[in-house]
Amino acid sequence: MANTLGDIQTVLRIRPFRRLWTVLGLASFGDWLAIFATAGFAQSLFDDPAAKGAAFSATIVLRLLPSLVLGPVAGVFADRFDRRKTMAACDTARFLLIASVPTVYLITDNTAVTVAWLAIAQLCIEGAVLIWSPAKEAAVPNLLPPEKYEAANQLSLATTYGIAPPLAFAVLAILERGSAVWSNLGTWAEPMVIALYLTAAMFAILAVTVYFFIPEISGRIGEAAAKTSSVWHDFVEGWSYLRTSERVRGLIVGMLGAFSGAGILIGVGTVYATTLGAGEAAFYTLAVFLFLGLGCGIAFGPKLIGELSRLRWFGMSIVLAGTGLALDAVAPHMVFSVIGSLIIGLGAGMAFLAGITLLQRETEDEIRGRMFAFIAVSARVILMLSMTIAAPLAGWQAARSLDLGFADVPLSMSRILLFIAAALVVWLGVTAFKSMDDKPGVPVFADLWSSLRGRPLTAAEPVAGTGFFVVFEGGEGAGKSTQSVKLAAWLKLRGYEAVLTREPGATDIGMRIRSLVLDSAPENSGGASTPTPRAEALLFAADRAQHVDKVIRPALERGAVVVSDRYIDSSIAYQGSGRALGKDEIAWVSTWATGGLKPDLTVLLDVDPADGLHRAKAGGDGDRLEQEQLEYHEKVRETFLQLAAADSGRYLVIEAGGTPDEIAARVRAAVAERLDIRTRTTRTETGWPGLDATRNGAKGNKNPQHDTTQNDTAPHDTTRNGTGKPDAAPTAQSTKDYGWDTVAEEASRP
Numbered sequence: 151m152a153n154t155l156g157d158i159q160t161v162l163r164i165r166p167f168r169r170l171w172t173v174l175g176l177a178s179f180g181d182w183l184a185i186f187a188t189a190g191f192a193q194s195l196f197d198d199p200a201a202k203g204a205a206f207s208a209t210i211v212l213r214l215l216p217s218l219v220l221g222p223v224a225g226v227f228a229d230r231f232d233r234r235k236t237m238a239a240c241d242t243a244r245f246l247l248i249a250s251v252p253t254v255y256l257i258t259d260n261t262a263v264t265v266a267w268l269a270i271a272q273l274c275i276e277g278a279v280l281i282w283s284p285a286k287e288a289a290v291p292n293l294l295p296p297e298k299y300e301a302a303n304q305l306s307l308a309t310t311y312g313i314a315p316p317l318a319f320a321v322l323a324i325l326e327r328g329s330a331v332w333s334n335l336g337t338w339a340e341p342m343v344i345a346l347y348l349t350a351a352m353f354a355i356l357a358v359t360v361y362f363f364i365p366e367i368s369g370r371i372g373e374a375a376a377k378t379s380s381v382w383h384d385f386v387e388g389w390s391y392l393r394t395s396e397r398v399r400g401l402i403v404g405m406l407g408a409f410s411g412a413g414i415l416i417g418v419g420t421v422y423a424t425t426l427g428a429g430e431a432a433f434y435t436l437a438v439f440l441f442l443g444l445g446c447g448i449a450f451g452p453k454l455i456g457e458l459s460r461l462r463w464f465g466m467s468i469v470l471a472g473t474g475l476a477l478d479a480v481a482p483h484m485v486f487s488v489i490g491s492l493i494i495g496l497g498a499g500m501a502f503l504a505g506i507t508l509l510q511r512e513t514e515d516e517i518r519g520r521m522f523a524f525i526a527v528s529a530r531v532i533l534m535l536s537m538t539i540a541a542p543l544a545g546w547q548a549a550r551s552l553d554l555g556f557a558d559v560p561l562s563m564s565r566i567l568l569f570i571a572a573a574l575v576v577w578l579g580v581t582a583f584k585s586m587d588d589k590p591g592v593p594v595f596a597d598l599w600s601s602l603r604g605r606p607l608t609a610a611e612p613v614a615g616t617g618f619f620v621v622f623e624g625g626e627g628a629g630k631s632t633q634s635v636k637l638a639a640w641l642k643l644r645g646y647e648a649v650l651t652r653e654p655g656a657t658d659i660g661m662r663i664r665s666l667v668l669d670s671a672p673e674n675s676g677g678a679s680t681p682t683p684r685a686e687a688l689l690f691a692a693d694r695a696q697h698v699d700k701v702i703r704p705a706l707e708r709g710a711v712v713v714s715d716r717y718i719d720s721s722i723a724y725q726g727s728g729r730a731l732g733k734d735e736i737a738w739v740s741t742w743a744t745g746g747l748k749p750d751l752t753v754l755l756d757v758d759p760a761d762g763l764h765r766a767k768a769g770g771d772g773d774r775l776e777q778e779q780l781e782y783h784e785k786v787r788e789t790f791l792q793l794a795a796a797d798s799g800r801y802l803v804i805e806a807g808g809t810p811d812e813i814a815a816r817v818r819a820a821v822a823e824r825l826d827i828r829t830r831t832t833r834t835e836t837g838w839p840g841l842d843a844t845r846n847g848a849k850g851n852k853n854p855q856h857d858t859t860q861n862d863t864a865p866h867d868t869t870r871n872g873t874g875k876p877d878a879a880p881t882a883q884s885t886k887d888y889g890w891d892t893v894a895e896e897a898s899r900p
């Protein structure tokens with residue numbers, strides 16, 4: 151998903167998109183030219199400097215006004231009619247309107263008529279832009295596969311905001327300079343008149359290109375154009391879609407949050423800059439860094455975050471922009487403000503790119519135009535509102551300063567407003583994040599960190615069932631097998647379906663893997679049959695993938711209590727730490743292998759490695775891993791303890807020096823508390839539920855309902871063969887596992 155130049159090249163190889171992109175480039179160039187040429191033209195009609203200033207601002211305001219009136223229905227046009235025809239019609243209208251402005255000027259000497267026509271034309275041009283833009287945005291997804299939307303948007307944004315404005319300024323500058331050379335040619339050769347005719351010509355070319363050369367823009371909507379519903383119905387439908395689609399609503403909340411922050415920032419910008427004591431240039435310096443950040447966010451954002459979920463990226467980017475605003479609000483020095491502005495730009499640029507791409511992906515073709523129009527209009531309204539409210543407030547109060555001990559922070563209304571903007575943006579960013587999150591339960595910072603390193607965390611695949619998953623972990627000889635059996639038997643006797651299992655080797659494939667990883671290599675093999683550390687890690691992960699899919703998940707889905715002797719933590723401790731393969735890497739591989747399935751409770755039996763090895767080997771050599779140096783086992787123990795300390799709610803750490811019964815009692819208490827076991831346990835006349843079944847089972851007549859031993863998989867065989875080596879083949883659960891001794895003993899427990 152991360153875009154590179156290669157992705158952009160691929161997108162440009164798609165002919166219809168290449169043409170649309172050319173059109174878009176020309177249209178943005180034309181737009182920027184039109185904005186500044188009309189404003190410049192309006193200025194040129196007056197001599198008085200104050201009137202010039204007012205004329206310039208009035209033309210800009212006139213461009214924003216129509217969105218209030220036409221905005222709500224602009225999207226309906228984009229969805230209701232053939233988008234190609236809509237775009238071509240708007241371009242033709244722009245051509246005629248822009249060309250009419252200098253024409254009126256040339257044919258009349260009356261400034262009032264020219265000004266009045268300019269105002270009307272401005273309003274109508276903006277109307278055309280309002281209808282054209284959602285049609286264009288909504289058309290892009292019809293020309294590209296979804297995975298290319300992001301690269302296409304990067305290209306479009308870079309063209310609109312990076313290439314088109316400087317080109318437009320360059321043309322205007324050339325015309326201004328050149329006019330001195332051809333000043334004798336008359337009024338028609340005035341720079342702004344030429345600029346306006348040039349812009350008009352460009353829109354004429356665009357209309358022809360869109361209409362005749364990019365038929366693909368019509369997309370499906372072309373055929374669906376003959377709609378029977380009313381315009382009002384389409385309008386209402388757009389609103390209800392907003393209400394029903396949580397993700398789109400999250401997107402819009404986030405985007406509007408970002409725009410309100412931007413409005414406040416623009417409104418207070420100049421006053422705020424004066425509080426920095428860095429002279430007149432401070433405002434422009436901050437603006438430069440803001441745009442620099444914006445450009446970097448758009449250009450490098452996707453590469454930086456790699457495979458991070460775009461839904462998460464959007465909310466996070468808005469929060470980042472809010473953090474930048476907060477930094478600006480408290481910045482004691484210009485340097486901090488510059489960093490703050492860069493962060494705001496970075497966050498805003500990434501949010502903008504992610505937002506557009508997601509809106510294209512998340513909305514259906516039939517409704518997309520209305521959603522884009524809604525955003526465009528609300529953004530304008532919110533920008534205008536927040537600017538108008540913030541600007542006069544910013545100068546309200548004389549600056550004071552707050553002594554923080556280590557720095558003096560100037561306290562002024564502009565900073566307070568920035569802080570309010572920061573809080574608002576962060577809050578809306580978090581709200582958007584929550585309503586769009588596609589990885590609930592996956593820790594945000596860990597996911598971000600892993601994504602930056604190229605390995606995003608996957609959301610856990612949900613378990614459709616009420617089962618409970620207990621894991622025993624610990625070093626060699628800690629007593630895991632002993633305790634697993636005791637717990638499973640105790641649960642079984644209380645009416646639970648207890649599935650006793652282990653790693654490695656709970657399935658047919660697992661048994662073969664167990665043999666591959668744990669058998670000591672024959673003396674004369676020269677180490678050739680010993681797996682390398684990475685192969686060993688992958689073999690354990692493969693065993694786990696099979697185990698989870700074939701044994702654990704099905705059992706949890708049935709509502710059983712799964713008791714496993716070892717799970718992911720063993721890999722993190724033995725391979726990640728012991729073999730120094732990296733704990734995060736190993737955790738990531740296992741999380742992938744298991745679809746993110748985590749135990750509900752992990753019982754860590756902590757034993758001194760020397761004692762544990764002594765117990766486990768029981769005079770023999772032990773398996774391949776038991777034969778590792780003591781140092782290796784010490785690292786393993788250390789890692790188990792670290793894992794438990796990092797997530798204390800999910801771990802029960804028991805010092806394994808107590809008697810098996812003492813330990814079992816503590817384990818039972820913890821499990822009972824979590825399962826609320828008494829509510830499920832009922833005494834029967836004959837004794838504990840399950841006890842009879844097990845008694846029968848001991849006589850070879852097991853109750854199938856609670857029988858965990860008749861799996862098609864290889865069940866946990868806790869019978870040690872004394873050599874420390876795995877059994878040759880999966881065996882049915884031996885009587886020792888659920889033997890009468892254990893069962894009777896557990897049955898008598900309170």
Ligand SMILES: Nc1ncnc2c1ncn2[C@@H]1O[C@H](COP(=O)(O)OP(=O)(O)OP(=O)(O)O)[C@@H](O)[C@H]1O
Pocket residue numbers: 624625626627628629630631632633765766768806807808809810813
């Ligand atoms: N609390 C305890 N005190 C003393 N000995 C124990 C205790 N628990 C288990 N043992 C004994 O220690 C040996 C190893 O026990 P167990 O197989 O349960 O440990 P484990 O952690 O599963 O070992 P491994 O890691 O090798 O699978 C067995 O002989 C067992 O009887």
Ligand SMILES: Cc1cn([C@H]2C[C@H](O)[C@@H](COP(=O)(O)O)O2)c(=O)[nH]c1=O
Pocket residue numbers: 626652653654668690716717718720721722724725773775776
């Ligand atoms: C699951 C798992 C296990 N190991 C090691 C730990 C032990 O030395 C053996 C398993 O033996 P046990 O007697 O059945 O406990 O395998 C490992 O290194 N990595 C793992 O993920």
